[in-house]
Amino acid sequence: MKVPKISEAVVKRLPVYLRYLNSLKAMNVRTVSSHQLGEALDLNPAQIRKDLAYFGEFGRKGIGYEVNYLVEKIKSILKLDRQVNVLLVGAGHLGHAISNYNAYLKDNMKIISIFDADPMKVGKKIANLTIQPLEELAQTVKEKDIRIGIIAVPADAAQSVVEHLVDAGVAGILNFAPTNLRVPEWVRVHDADVTMELHSLAYYL
Amino acid sequence: MKVPKISEAVVKRLPVYLRYLNSLKAMNVRTVSSHQLGEALDLNPAQIRKDLAYFGEFGRKGIGYEVNYLVEKIKSILKLDRQVNVLLVGAGHLGHAISNYNAYLKDNMKIISIFDADPMKVGKKIANLTIQPLEELAQTVKEKDIRIGIIAVPADAAQSVVEHLVDAGVAGILNFAPTNLRVPEWVRVHDADVTMELHSLAYYL
DNA sequence: TAGATTGTTAATCGATTAACAATC
DNA sequence: TAGATTGTTAATCGATTAACAATC
Numbered sequence: 001m002k003v004p005k006i007s008e009a010v011v012k013r014l015p016v017y018l019r020y021l022n023s024l025k026a027m028n029v030r031t032v033s034s035h036q037l038g039e040a041l042d043l044n045p046a047q048i049r050k051d052l053a054y055f056g057e058f059g060r061k062g063i064g065y066e067v068n069y070l071v072e073k074i075k076s077i078l079k080l081d082r083q084v085n086v087l088l089v090g091a092g093h094l095g096h097a098i099s100n101y102n103a104y105l106k107d108n109m110k111i112i113s114i115f116d117a118d119p120m121k122v123g124k125k126i127a128n129l130t131i132q133p134l135e136e137l138a139q140t141v142k143e144k145d146i147r148i149g150i151i152a153v154p155a156d157a158a159q160s161v162v163e164h165l166v167d168a169g170v171a172g173i174l175n176f177a178p179t180n181l182r183v184p185e186w187v188r189v190h191d192a193d194v195t196m197e198l199h200s201l202a203y204y205l
Numbered sequence: 206m207k208v209p210k211i212s213e214a215v216v217k218r219l220p221v222y223l224r225y226l227n228s229l230k231a232m233n234v235r236t237v238s239s240h241q242l243g244e245a246l247d248l249n250p251a252q253i254r255k256d257l258a259y260f261g262e263f264g265r266k267g268i269g270y271e272v273n274y275l276v277e278k279i280k281s282i283l284k285l286d287r288q289v290n291v292l293l294v295g296a297g298h299l300g301h302a303i304s305n306y307n308a309y310l311k312d313n314m315k316i317i318s319i320f321d322a323d324p325m326k327v328g329k330k331i332a333n334l335t336i337q338p339l340e341e342l343a344q345t346v347k348e349k350d351i352r353i354g355i356i357a358v359p360a361d362a363a364q365s366v367v368e369h370l371v372d373a374g375v376a377g378i379l380n381f382a383p384t385n386l387r388v389p390e391w392v393r394v395h396d397a398d399v400t401m402e403l404h405s406l407a408y409y410l
Numbered sequence: 411t412a413g414a415t416t417g418t419t420a421a422t423c424g425a426t427t428a429a430c431a432a433t434c
Numbered sequence: 435t436a437g438a439t440t441g442t443t444a445a446t447c448g449a450t451t452a453a454c455a456a457t458c
Contacts, residue, residue, distance in 0.1 A: 006408075007425070015404035019383060033439060041385055045439095046427055053441055061440040062434030079407045086403065093302035100298050104383055104400045109407065147410050148403065172406040174399075178224060178309055180246055188409040190402050194379075195309045197395050198291065198353065199220035201377040202284045202314065203211075204393040205352050212449070238415060250415095251451055258417055266416040267458035 010051050016041060017048070018074045024067050033064035075108075084109045085144055087170075089161050090152030091116040091124075091131050094176055098152055099127035111150070113140050117157065134164060141168035148172040155179040215256050221246060222253070223279045229272050238269035280313075289314045290349055292375075294366050295357030296321040296329075296336050299381055303357055304332035316355070318345050322362065339369060346373035353377040360384040 020041055024032055034045035041048075052058050052065075055077050059065045075081050088095055088111050095114065102111055114129045115137055116122060122133045132140065140146065149165040151158055151173060158177035165173060172188045175181055178196070181189050225246055229237055239250035246253075257263050257275075260282050264270045280286045293300055293316050300319065307316055319334045320342055321327060327338045337345065345351065354370040356363055356378060363382035370378060377393045380386055383401070386394050 009425070011405050011408045012401075014408065015401045016385070018404065019398075019401070020385065023384075035439080044427060046429090047425090049440065050426085050442080057441070059440050060434060061432065062438050064439065077408065078404055079410050080404065084407050084410065093305050097298035097302040098399060101399055105403060109403060148406055150403075171410050174402050174406060179228075180221070180225065188406060190406050192397065192399065192402055194303060194306055194397065196217075196220045196224070197379050197397055198310060198314060198355075199223065199283055199285065200216050201353055201379060201393060201395050202289050203216045203219065203282065205284050205289065205376050214449070240415080249451060251453090252449090254416065255418080255450085262417070264416050265458060266456065267414050269415065 006054055010054060013043070013048075013051055014074055014078055017051075018071065018078070018080075021067055021071045021074065025071055029067050031064045031066050032070075034059075036064070080108050082108060083145075084148065085146045086111045086148040086150060087113040087115065087137070087141065087146045088150045088152060089115045089134070089137075089165070090150075090176075091118075091121050091126060092152065095152040096126055098150060098176075099129065102127070112144055113146065117153070134161070137164050138168040141165075141170060146170065148174065150174045150176070151181075152176045211259055215259065218248070218253075218256055219279055219283055222256075223276065223283065223285075226272055226276045226279065230276055234272050236269045236271055237275075239264075241269070285313050287313060288350075289353065290351045291316045291353040291355060292318040292320065292342070292346065292351045293355045293357060294320045294339070294342075294370070295355075295381075296323075296326050296331060297357065300357040301331055303355060303381075304334065307332070317349055318351065322358070339366070342369050343373040346370075346375060351375065353379065355379045355381070356386075357381045 017037065020037065034048045037048050038045040056073065058070050058073050086109060088098055091114055099111060099114060113132060114126060115132050115134050117134050121131050124131050147170060149170045151161055153161055155177045158175065158179050159181060162173065162181050162183060166183060166187055170187070173181065173183065175189055175191050176193060178193045183189055222242065225242065239253045242253050243250040261278065263275050263278050291314060293303055296319055304316060304319060319331060319336050320339050321336050322339050324338070326336050329336050352375060354375045356366055358366055360382045363380065363384050364386060367378065367386050367388060371388055371392055375392070378386065378388065380394055380396050381398060383398045388394055
């Protein structure tokens, strides 16, 4: 699989394809065309073909794409063909909600540790995981081969948590805190601040 | 304020500017230059100036932008200078977490109603709001002038909730359900599926 | 005045879409 | 064979960045 510099926009669409293809798979659909995908996902069929073609020739001319095969290919592109371990920092309301996402993540991705700075919370269990103190973060990341961290702490604690995560060697961060994180350029951050989404939605009213 | 067709990318950055400007305001910073903003937010200063210039001349040559003034201007562009009422559908873990976001939303945006399809949950309170049955949704939207709906229900219930919301006249939807929603073209949907974000993050490992 | 910084135009860069030969 | 659909090139469209006159 060659990598001719894939744009962020393409990478963001791959999970959308995967999600829909999984639903087709569940419905025992054998093949699907770029036109059908475009119709269902509100995307241009040429764009879908081009996105997929960056990674290989997955379709058959005159036929379309074999659903099961394409699912496996996209999983492998997203590195979801191997185990991806995730940790969560912040055991508040949001952290509690996120810790229940394992059912949806499936596909070899799993939240396997939860941390909180509050000594009152340490030792308690949520979603079958025992809340650990931040001091144990670095060691746990190493021992359990954790690659992604989710930040669900207040804004004023977020940057310090990021530094823990970066030092521990995490490569990707999903940030729910309403603040701009500073990270070295080899760490990838995706922002998921709910207030941000609602504020931009307000523009279109 | 003229509207020369503002791109989605610009609209997504406005709340980022607002968030940072609010933090400057809290620190009693008077003025800020596009260069300083770019430095803090990891954006090109020319882009920031251009984004703001779509909506008016908010800065002063040789000086920069007056923080308090720019905050008010961006609020007004995002229509956060008037009351924006929001409802939430889904009182599960995620709904519970989201219902606590009112503190962050401030700026005239507020979640004022919560709905759930489960009769066992109806009548219970979360975050000071009483959970209502879906049957009351349409009437509540009208009575309370609700403009935005947040969907925090399972994927298989999401499309039916969307139709309730669209029929009721909601203009914007923030969708946490892991599914592609179908809406008429005058309704705006922002997707916020956590699994999607984590899956795209995995690509960069 | 000299230095700083905006608003804006022009240049560049990148992403989306159309078109079509190849082929199932 | 005729119709359908891919992979890919070329054309279009749009967004970002550089540059600079205006001006505080």
